Amino acid sequence: MAHAVEFDGANLVLQPPLGRDDVSPLPIFRNRGMVVSCWELEPDELEEVRRTARIFLSIMGPTMAPAFIGTGEVMRDFTAEYGVLPRQQLQA
Numbered sequence: 408m409a410h411a412v413e414f415d416g417a418n419l420v421l422q423p424p425l426g427r428d429d430v431s432p433l434p435i436f437r438n439r440g441m442v443v444s445c446w447e448l449e450p451d452e453l454e455e456v457r458r459t460a461r462i463f464l465s466i467m468g469p470t471m472a473p474a475f476i477g478t479g480e481v482m483r484d485f486t487a488e489y490g491v492l493p494r495q496q497l498q499a
Contacts, residue, residue: 409452414445414479436486443482 413434423430436443448456456462464474475485 409446409448412445412447416443417445438486441486443486445479 411431411433414436416436417434419435419437421433421435423432433444462476464471464476466472466474475482477485
């Protein structure tokens, strides 16, 4: 399964809920309008993405807030439209 990774521009780490050993800390960039995290795919997942060009997003809870998935460069441009940019370019 993909896992969250540190990235240039991250300015906070969200900690897992108490008692949830199955949830890892989540490095994020947060500004007034959005939260960005960076995820790294396992080699077999990357191969499936190359083959199918699809990624699925799952959010725990009864609904899903608006979400956006993109590369570091695309995410930086998208973030620029919604508030303060990270001090460094968003990249893994």
